[in-house]
Amino acid sequence: MNCMEARALVEDALDKTIAGSRKRALDLHLSRCDSCRAFFAAEREEHRRWFVAMNEPNARRVLPDGFSDEFLAEMARRKAQPQRFWFIVSKFGRMAACIAAMLLFTLFSYAVVKVVGRSGDASVGAEALAEASAERVGEASAPLANGADIVVEPEAEVLQEASSASSADFPQQMKGDTIMSKVKAAAVALMAAVVSSPAVTVADSNGDGYIESEGDAYISLGHCAGPNTKMEVDFQLTEVKYDTKPFGSWGNHTALPMFSLYISYVNNETDQRFSWDCTDADGQRQAYNMDSADLNRHIISFDAPSRTYVSTNVTEGGEAYIHEFSKAVSNATNSYPLAVFARGADRPATLPGHFGGATKMRVYGMKIYESGSLVKTYTPCLKGGIPGLKVTGPGVDTFVTGIDVSKVKYGGDILVEKDDPYISTGDYNDVTKGAEAGKCIYLNTGYTVKPTTRVELDFAPLTPSPSVAAYNHAPEFMCAKGPARSSPRADNLLEIVGRTSTGNLGYKVGYSDYHDFIEKLNIGSVPMTTAYGIRRTVSAGGHSISLITAGFTNGTDTISANWGVETDLTTTPLYLCTANVGNDFAPMKIYGLKIYESDALVKDFRPIVTNGVAGLVDALNPSDIRYASSYGSGYALTFAAGGNHACTDGSDEAYLEFDGSNARIDSGVVVTKDSVIEADFALANAKYSNAQQVMFVQNGSDGVLASLYMNSEFKYSYQFRDFTGAANGINSGVLASNERRQFKLDGPNARMTIKCGDEVLCNQTITEGERTYTGGSTTLKIGPDSTMRLYGFKVTTNGSVVRDFVPYVMNGVAGLYDVCGERFYPLPGGKVRGRGSKGRDEFLSKPKHVLITRYGAGSTATLRCVAPGALRYEWREDNVLMDETSDSLTLSWVQNKPHTRTYKATPIYEVLGETVKGESVETRIDFAMLGTSIIIR
């Protein structure tokens, strides 16, 4: 390699992209050539100086004041202008423009044909057609070429020209003096729909989100159509099948369809057509064969007030099929809600509205208008893992899904939303939530039902016990017992169960009327086999009960007049998640429970998670929080929590979760009579079975010296060995539960306390003899025989803190970090959840300012962060992500990269299964003059 060849590689050398034989040749040349070595050194130095100059912090420009506000205002303004939608959803806009162009082409073609017909001169007509086509299509397509804004409207003069044409020149469905005004209205409406809403927007990619029915996936839209209704559906059949019904509804108990689109055929089954079925103003059924039913994507708009049907074949370029109905639709508002994924003649009569679903199709979006105003927009959405339609509109924000959610599929770039906050027992198959014989989770609301009480339970049933087929195992989602009954099952006063007395799965209410009469009512014919996972509301009280799904009332029944005759109807409060037998429970999610007295809301229970423990809180009385309980004794079961994080109380303190596999952390410390032990913990699904369940223990040579455990009465107890060598135990009298507790054994002051926050549950004096044990032969081990959440653990001996543990994760392994000794104690298999710790800074250790004063290979330094509960850390260098796995970041410097950089560390936590970022800290790394030592401080 000569000098010229070597110097040609200077940029590669600065980039460090040179390698292999070229690098060896360059290194060899530089080792021999003083001039080139100087050249490279000068280049590096120049590079460094220019780099520093360009990146001087005080030379950086910032956006002018007001930019942000102006930008956001501009974005809002553009969003508010439909014609600017071209830019906002340009992905969709081109296809929208294509549709516009095609539509206009069609309209103007009609106009020209009319001219031809009037003049009788075919050549003139042809020229006119060509001119009109070129002009209109050219205008409409111009924006496609230059990307400018697009405003598409049929031009008035051409439409007027067309509207005066002889009806003989137009297809049958285009007849009538007002046909072009209808066409214009339909065209304008269609384009307005296309440009104003992504939900009904034609898209040019196959990435559009959709939900799909592979059959039997009926979805009620919760909206009843009437004479002023207009609906638009963006959909695509995946099977063309005679007499299936993509969407619509039936009429007012007359078995007449209304707003019903179904598949028919003309002459032979190869000519499949969309058909519109509706009831006219005279109460007569009217069915119209329309455009071809195919596997293309269509937007079909049915407008009752203007009697128009517009079908746009999106796949084939947006050609519109327009039809005007000769008769007005019925002026009655329908009793049955509109639905999608419906089917026809073979529908099961049990489905709501007699409009079941076997249609195989995809839905990309829907809109419903009333009297010209958009009232509901339906957008495909995956909410809480369940596909369905998000419903938005004035005062509307809800979600609907199929009657059999397992039949609803989804695809494309679908909107994803978290579920609403809920607490959950888990499925029956979740062994931690009650599948084991003898374990049963329930929630006591503490509220006694009265004859005047009305309850509204917002819930979703989950997979029940396999024994649910047996009638006496029917899950009871809500239950209050009646008086003087020996059995917990037969006399339930007000219950919602998952199985009817006839043996058919369904919902029922059962109650006793104090005359030992039990009445069971079906409240809708929803098969339980298809009901799992779907959110429903049961409203029961007074003399009526109803089941509501996504705004649709599945069924209503009347409770016997005997209800409420007596006033002392109940002997137990209202329970949730109960069962017909003691060893069972009702698997369910609870979204809320409202209790009314004489129509006044008195309890408004909502999901909440307080420091990791899920329960229900009364929004009217926030101090009333209800956690899970268990039947019998020996268990402390807990609910799971999910959905939006809004259900947390905001603390989310970090805890180390022991999985109950007997893994313990050896604290390495020996406690004595002069020690103070403080444990902040909560059991989770703890159980008492064959052995006492230990939360921590220190053994001596002849037995237990110090141990907190759950005794056979399912109460917290402290065991120790006194100075005589005898084993002693103090029963705190505090029942074990899944709620958080603070235990303190104060040796020097001879006192044991158990608290729940500020509430003292136990405060006992320990006698001198009792507390006088000697040092153990082993160290204190932390860890239970069952699941436990440990928020903190502290040992003080002779007034000095010897261990101060906080939950911590190091290199992906969970455990405890001793703040006192700055040492990590791993717990293999453990998990850390939550963030921060009460009373502590979010960061125990932060990266500090570092001064680097030398460059070159080997010049490194390590920054480290310690935040209780953090699963990992995100490290950024000048806001560029550098690492997101480790709690430390090692920096290195090379000679050609000298400047000041800022490093930011952000802890990443897990809260309710979601990753959450904590507050960040920053430090700055400086590069000083060459030739001095490295100083890291």
Added chain:
Amino acid sequence: MTEKRGMDIEEEIKAHPESGAKRLVAEYGDRLYDTAVRLCVDESLARDLVSRTLQRAIERIGLFRGSSRFYTWLYTILVNFWRMELRKRKSEHVVFTDELPDRPDDGADPAEALAAKADAEEIRAAVESLPLHYRSVTVFRYFEDMSVPEIADVLGVPEGTVKFRLHKAKKMMRRRLAQTIGGDDTSKGEERKEQ
């Protein structure tokens, strides 16, 4: 709020367009603007480029697949807008400096002398004085800390072109700096003391 805090910015723009737009401006606006000013040496145009870049990013957020860093994606959009500006201004005169004499090997250490005199402001002014094509590679190289292959990728030109432009840009820079702060116009050809 915790939900938003945990979101990547692209997710937030999709889920909450308004707050996502605010966050986009807050986190990336200044940095893009700084780059834009250095590229076009026109604060008004830079502001316009940033506005168009952010707007386009919001519109096309669905196209960001996370295969590159988010800022790199934004940066590419900015550069594309700027290249469109370049095309509009293609009539701008580009000064070639091939006629500049090579620096004589006189035994001095002009680079050190130059570095000692040149302050950062003069260096930045020298960059801003460069013709468009040379200014862009210089900004990418010394401000964005990009390698030659990265610059070639962003500009859509061969690596050899980038190296050529860098070579020319450096020569122009040295000449400008030599004029403004009295140093020589190059720093090559002489042995330096080892560090």
